[in-house]
Amino acid sequence: MATKTKEVLESKVKDSEIEDLTAPDNLKVPAKPALKPVVVPVDKPVVYPLDLPESEIRLRTPAVGQRASRPDGRLHGLGQTQYIDDMTFPHMIFAKILRSEHAHAKILSIDTSEAETMPGVLATLTGAEIPVNSFGPTLQDQPVLANEIVRHAGDGVAAVAALTEQQASDALSKIKVKYKPLPAVFDPLEAIKDDAPKVHAPRSNIYASKTIKKGDVEKALKKSDQVFHKQFKTQMVEHVPLEPHSSVAMWDANGRVTIYSSLGRITLGRDDLARTLGKPMNKIRLVGTIVGGNFGGKNEITTEPILAILSKKTGRPVKGTFTRGDEFISSTTRHPFVMDYTTGVKKDGQILGRKIRLVLDGGSYCSWTSTTLGKGGILAAGPYDIANLLVEAHAVYTNKTTTGAMRGFGAPQVCFAYESHMDDMAHALGIDPLEMRLRNAFNEGSVSPTGQLLQSVAIKESLQQAAERFGWKESTK
Amino acid sequence: MKKRGRGMACMWYPIGFTVAANPSAATVKVNTDGTATLLTGTVETGQGALTVLGQIAAEALGIATDDVHVVSADTDTTPMDTGAIASRTTYVTGNAVIKAAEQAREILFEAAAPMLNVKPEQLEARDRKIQVLGFPQQYKTIGEVAHHSEIVIGRPAIGSGSYNPPTVEMDPETGQGKPFSTYVYATQIADVEVDDETGEVEVLRIVAAHDCGTPINPMLVEGQIQGGISMGVGFALQEEILFKDGKQVNPNLTNYIMPTSLDMPELEVEMVDNYDPTGPFGAKGAGEPTAVPTAAAIMNAIYDAVGVRITSLPATSEKVLSAILEQKAA
Numbered sequence: 001m002a003t004k005t006k007e008v009l010e011s012k013v014k015d016s017e018i019e020d021l022t023a024p025d026n027l028k029v030p031a032k033p034a035l036k037p038v039v040v041p042v043d044k045p046v047v048y049p050l051d052l053p054e055s056e057i058r059l060r061t062p063a064v065g066q067r068a069s070r071p072d073g074r075l076h077g078l079g080q081t082q083y084i085d086d087m088t089f090p091h092m093i094f095a096k097i098l099r100s101e102h103a104h105a106k107i108l109s110i111d112t113s114e115a116e117t118m119p120g121v122l123a124t125l126t127g128a129e130i131p132v133n134s135f136g137p138t139l140q141d142q143p144v145l146a147n148e149i150v151r152h153a154g155d156g157v158a159a160v161a162a163l164t165e166q167q168a169s170d171a172l173s174k175i176k177v178k179y180k181p182l183p184a185v186f187d188p189l190e191a192i193k194d195d196a197p198k199v200h201a202p203r204s205n206i207y208a209s210k211t212i213k214k215g216d217v218e219k220a221l222k223k224s225d226q227v228f229h230k231q232f233k234t235q236m237v238e239h240v241p242l243e244p245h246s247s248v249a250m251w252d253a254n255g256r257v258t259i260y261s262s263l264g265r266i267t268l269g270r271d272d273l274a275r276t277l278g279k280p281m282n283k284i285r286l287v288g289t290i291v292g293g294n295f296g297g298k299n300e301i302t303t304e305p306i307l308a309i310l311s312k313k314t315g316r317p318v319k320g321t322f323t324r325g326d327e328f329i330s331s332t333t334r335h336p337f338v339m340d341y342t343t344g345v346k347k348d349g350q351i352l353g354r355k356i357r358l359v360l361d362g363g364s365y366c367s368w369t370s371t372t373l374g375k376g377g378i379l380a381a382g383p384y385d386i387a388n389l390l391v392e393a394h395a396v397y398t399n400k401t402t403t404g405a406m407r408g409f410g411a412p413q414v415c416f417a418y419e420s421h422m423d424d425m426a427h428a429l430g431i432d433p434l435e436m437r438l439r440n441a442f443n444e445g446s447v448s449p450t451g452q453l454l455q456s457v458a459i460k461e462s463l464q465q466a467a468e469r470f471g472w473k474e475s476t477k
Numbered sequence: 478m479k480k481r482g483r484g485m486a487c488m489w490y491p492i493g494f495t496v497a498a499n500p501s502a503a504t505v506k507v508n509t510d511g512t513a514t515l516l517t518g519t520v521e522t523g524q525g526a527l528t529v530l531g532q533i534a535a536e537a538l539g540i541a542t543d544d545v546h547v548v549s550a551d552t553d554t555t556p557m558d559t560g561a562i563a564s565r566t567t568y569v570t571g572n573a574v575i576k577a578a579e580q581a582r583e584i585l586f587e588a589a590a591p592m593l594n595v596k597p598e599q600l601e602a603r604d605r606k607i608q609v610l611g612f613p614q615q616y617k618t619i620g621e622v623a624h625h626s627e628i629v630i631g632r633p634a635i636g637s638g639s640y641n642p643p644t645v646e647m648d649p650e651t652g653q654g655k656p657f658s659t660y661v662y663a664t665q666i667a668d669v670e671v672d673d674e675t676g677e678v679e680v681l682r683i684v685a686a687h688d689c690g691t692p693i694n695p696m697l698v699e700g701q702i703q704g705g706i707s708m709g710v711g712f713a714l715q716e717e718i719l720f721k722d723g724k725q726v727n728p729n730l731t732n733y734i735m736p737t738s739l740d741m742p743e744l745e746v747e748m749v750d751n752y753d754p755t756g757p758f759g760a761k762g763a764g765e766p767t768a769v770p771t772a773a774a775i776m777n778a779i780y781d782a783v784g785v786r787i788t789s790l791p792a793t794s795e796k797v798l799s800a801i802l803e804q805k806a807a
Contacts, residue, residue: 061540064758287552383487407765412769433485456690457660
């Protein structure tokens with residue numbers, strides 16, 4: 001049988017016939033050379049070695065401290081790892097989401113009737129059909145599908161499930177959404193003003209604040225030999241995981257739903273699903289697989305409730321995989337920060353006091369902003385012993401892409417500021433940057449900005465080790 | 478003309494959630510041949526978490542990395558876990574794994590004690606054996622003991638445990654409190670070349686020295702540091718989502734430029750010798766902090782090279798060049 005199929009296949013790949021198949025007249029691209037089809041040998045399945053030698057390091061005791069290879073490494077190398085988008089189930093269909101083109105608008109109506117008549121379409125969904133249409137790790141201020149107001153160009157407003165991804169995409173263009181545009185605000189320093197358009201009216205745009213106070217900063221600045229001030233700003237960036245967000249939901253006849261998801265936190269993900277779907281937790285099974293990069297961007301649900309309800313409506317497994325465009329405009333991003341640093345120092349480089357104001361562009365929804373605000377604020381003064389400190393940090397809604405968890409939760413932003421500031425001061429005082437840091441860095445038992453006694457401190461060791469490896473002293477100009 | 482510069486940046490970073498409870502639980506089952514299965518609710522997101530957790534379970538049971546199979550991320554079967562977030566897996570889930578493994582090990586000690594004519598507290602688990610402390614020649618293999626415990630005594634060696642990092646609420650007025658159980662520290666130093674006619678910045682070399690407590694798997698820590706630096710290079714020089722009238726103008730990888738292997742500098746990565754008594758076998762964590770100081774180090778190196786202070790990221794060629802021109806004009 002296999003041999004016969006092979007013969008048939010091989011007989012089909014005569015060059016003359018390929019011309020006919022790949023360059024039909026109506027395409028009118030005869031100038032391009034015809035693509036050679038890849039002939040998959042049907043009688044020879046892809047062979048991978050099963051008798052690879054055991055990794056000797058993985059067999060050693062004691063286990064801790066060993067440079068043990070990862071059991072998933074071999075599977076990655078052989079292309080055997082199953083990411084969500086590699087999964088397929090009998091009768092599986094595909095979902096796509098229509099997203100707002102407006103940064104801020106009231107939804108007047110959503111009409112899915114024409115989309116439902118499109119070829120291959122089995123179901124549509126709007127936010128009104130979601131039992132509890134909100135989610136979020138701190139504030140539940142984000143709709144699963146917006147049905148009243150869109151707050152950034154990227155908010156999902158309706159979903160379609162169809163036999164193929166292409167059919168689902170095609171049907172999106174037939175959904176008619178009427179919007180009434182609202183005034184929008186994009187700059188966090190504008191959004192913080194009283195008369196700025198309100199992203200979540202009637203609430204203030206400032207939705208989280210944090211203060212850290214230690215000693216008397218004003219007195220310390222007065223006592224300082226020199227006071228430095230600078231403002232620093234950072235940009236919005238994407239996590240860009242190689243694997244985009246992807247899930248498959250299957251609602252069974254017992255009302256139990258199984259969801260395979262690229263989420264990085266399944267326990268809390270199931271809580272969110274139970275809440276949005278209005279179901280007991282034991283009716284939901286959430287399975288994570290090997291995730292192709294998270295970096296904080298896969299820490300909350302996205303399309304899972306939508307897929308679950310579409311599966312319930314159609315009786316079919318429903319898969320939803322983000323395009324790269326979805327990944328940029330609808331998943332979370334890194335918070336842009338505006339950071340004002342004022343630092344008073346003695347001539348010998350000792351920092352006496354530091355005043356910091358942080359304004360976080362909190363985007364359209366809270367997501368993990370409170371955590372980013374908290375960590376950013378706590379870490380903002382740097383790994384330095386500073387007796388007098390004032391940190392004021394605010395997170396502000398804007399009509400931009402949602403900002404959320406991303407590798408470092410505000411730390412890369414404040415580190416850029418406090419370390420640039422540190423070098424400015426070192427240069428002005430004529431002190432070597434390494435020396436300037438060593439003079440101020442935490443020691444074992446130092447007290448942190450929040451009054452915590454620090455243990456297992458290794459900042460000076462890391463400075464000295466890096467400087468030595470780099471050849472810092474030798475490379476002085 | 479191309480000008481060389483060097484810049485350093487150091488940082489501190491906490492492990493786990495800010496004050497909020499973020500527990501992990503784990504279950505360890507020892508098979509009757511001395512191998513084991515670890516159940517964890519965390520998710521492998523490419524960082525090697527499952528390998529590290531397997532090594533921690535193996536260490537606590539006195540067996541090898543390959544002896545432990547790790548089952549993860551299924552809400553029907555695996556215990557709760559706060560997840561792959563906040564650089565918490567090695568520290569928080571790792572501590573839960575130790576507790577689970579110790580409970581299973583205690584069952585093995587209780588089964589082995591009469592077999593070796595000692596008390597359970599006189600035993601240790603090492604090199605796939607349960608042996609008498611101080612008398613390693615007196616032992617039974619873990620397989621023998623596990624088989625005896627389950628098949629003869631009827632007490633399978635299964636343990637469960639959980640861990641939550643201890644914190645103290647922060648005062649709402651002053652922020653005073655203990656928001657985290659522990660912190661890690663790091664320094665990165667960048668060596669760059671800046672073309673003062675085009676503003677182009679090339680990062681030639683980055684030296685990184687990171688504290689993560691005692692590394693459970695040094696190779697995976699190195700991988701984290703290398704990956705974190707690549708993210709830091711993108712944040713420093715290239716990546717930025719641009720908006721026009723509230724809409725993203727570059728939501729694709731053609732116009733949103735990330736560093737590729739060709740943009741990566743030579744990396745020299747080291748771990749700082751440290752031990753945290755609250756961490757699993759002295760470990761803390763390594764995930765997020767690796768991306769933290771890179772941009773700052775590169776900006777300081779740009780200053781060293783051409784004397785301009787870049788105050789907003791990313792330091793694109795256009796931005797660096799206009800800063801150089803402004804400085805010349807002044």
